[in-house]
Amino acid sequence: MDRTAILRWLHSAMTSSGHGTKRRIVRFRQQSDYRRFLEIWSDMAPPPATPPIIRHLPLIEAFSIPVSLDLPDFAPLLGEGAQVEEDTSICVHNTVLKPAARDKGIPWGVQQIKAPQAWSATTGHRIKIGVIDTGVDYNHPDLRQSLGRGINLLNRSALPYDNNGHGTHIAGTIAAANQMQGMIGVAPRATIFPVKAFDHNGSAFVSDIVMGIEWCVRNRMDIINMSFGMKTRSKSLLNAVNIAYNAGIIIIASSGNDAKRKSVDYPARYPQTVSVGATNKLRRIAQFSNRGSFIDIYAPGDKILSSWLRGKYHEMSGTSMATSHVSGAVALLLAYRPGLSPGEIKSILKRSMLPLRGLKKSSRIIGELDVVRMLQAADR
Template sequence: MPSIERLLRKCATGGTACRASRHLIMFRNAGIYDRCLQELKKAGIQPAKSVAHHKLIAFHLNTAHMKRFRALLAHPDVHAIERDRTVSAHPGVPAARHVPNSNKRGQRQAAINAACPANAPWDVCQVQAPSLWPITRGSGVRVAILDTGIGPHPDLRVAGGVNTITGGSYRDNNGHGTHIAGTVAGLGTNGQQLGVAPNVSLYAVKVLDSNGTGYISDIVEGIHWCIRHKIKVINMSFGLQANSTILHAAIKLAYRSGIVLVASAGNSGPNNAALDAPARYPETIAVAASTRTYKIASYSSRGSGVDVAAPGTNIRSTWIGGGFKLLSGTSMASPHVTGGAALLRSRFAHLTPAEVASRLKKSARHLVGFSARSQGSGLIQLKRAATVTGTSIVSARARKSRKTSAK
């Protein structure tokens, strides 16, 4: 059998020629990965991307050499080969027409509004985030927004980040990532808008360009950056209809590393065949979009993998240029769950990703008239999620204090 280095060199081309397509190859061990990189370098072929921690090379395949490519596919040193497909942000959808509340729903919303701080939007209050703020606002938890970048914006404080597309600035040149960041971590300074977890350490991981698209390899590199920088919660408001073994492998590694992974379900409505990746992967918390009137939004993708719902319709949040914008979509729902997971991890640092997901699902409010395929366990309720075996977080803290003093 020819060496894997020679096979890869003969299959790869140095650029995006008319008969070239961008592929990913993931190796079984680091030594083979290093040897293949060296072989390509000697041949003067520059990979499109390489991710050492994933033993991954993105290269342009010369489709004139399909016989050699098939031999590469079958090589025992190869873990996976696939197209380096483009992934797209789940875009905002047009603002929904306001539907009046029924009396019962109107009373419920009035109660929420009465308990809502003046600069907290309705959606943040509907998921009960302000109920946890006397205890925690997310301090000590690193949250990464894998998206188009963040800001700058006066209502956001970005602790750091990375651009895996060009290696340049992680500043947002689209707006999608900034909108999501505001729902997670709006500071509320000078009377501006509060997010679900205002005190988290916010990181911008720019994996999508100004058009809201990026390659699988850009996202895989971003996930590995998060693992290395000890991120605790990741938001992913983007999707891919095709399956990706390599993206799933990165998701699995992040999950095993203790990261809570939150993903928007998609905006394909009730007739979609399946949830987008990565929301369909069991390691993620897949989020559907609900409305102010406690319904599942018509655009929200349905599927057996939906875990929970969160407000996604007519969500006002931060936007590039220092302003605010009203958007709808599962992209807007997902950051409520990301912020909620951060509050739980701030209060209960020992929680695993599975335990965070379990709390969010067990405490969710079922939305009447919608199936589990639409809403999963229901609308997240963070006050209820922060209870421990039916005991409030305040009494849990007191019990922990008594236990410590008794030692």
């Protein structure tokens, strides 16, 4: 690793006026190489008023950097001990949204998975859920009792306040707790820790997600909700998911809204996650939902009413919405049976599913989330 050449290249990157840039993630095969790079970086004082161009990703011993197309390739400077991949853009999963008046009572999806029948035994008390998303509306009356501080990865000095709405909607389905005046979620006594990794457009980079997973691992979340996806595989994201899985965190991920039969988005495609598809009120697979052998479980995701910005409510459809039902259900399960591993949780979910309607008998090994059956399976 050529120390002088790397310093020269980094200085050029920070002062480059080139407009065309792409972010790259550089992962080191050896911890010693990563530490050597950190030493090189610490020797370099960034120019005044220059925003930090490097995102350090210590969880996977890597960093992300925007590379100007005007600059020469920097990979050879790092030697054979480093691997470079694109820091891919990633988006939240939803299809349709519209404003809606609050519907009195328990939302249909919460009813359909039979969460209310379990509340006498478990409400998700003390279960910590990291929701990597667009943030949350901290002032929403239905969420005030359900939120931890979380983190804003886009602005570390600010609360992870939602300027999109998607994260607030997800949070409401998981753990809203205002049944008398507002809505109630699947696990009303669980605690949501918003991890704001997505901007107001619902977009992020893989490096943002890796930083979010690192925060969840460091702060000992029990569950991570990932209602987003991308089409391409990322070794960096897989490494981060593996580390969280090995730390005992169950990751629930949305499969995507492309109506595909043989493919799902990443990270849901990784076997270390629980991959979720969406159903409708008729307990059939929603038209938009991905489906097939890569789906672990289905849950309500069509025309889901939940909390929104400024204390309001919106109806949304997508596998994102289905994923939040599963995260809430797993919170109920973990409060009921503490200490279950991610593998054990996935097994319980899969063997307690309710067969879907409208499928051939040969397809009935796939099914919809049923909280009562899930708790019964955990007792066996």
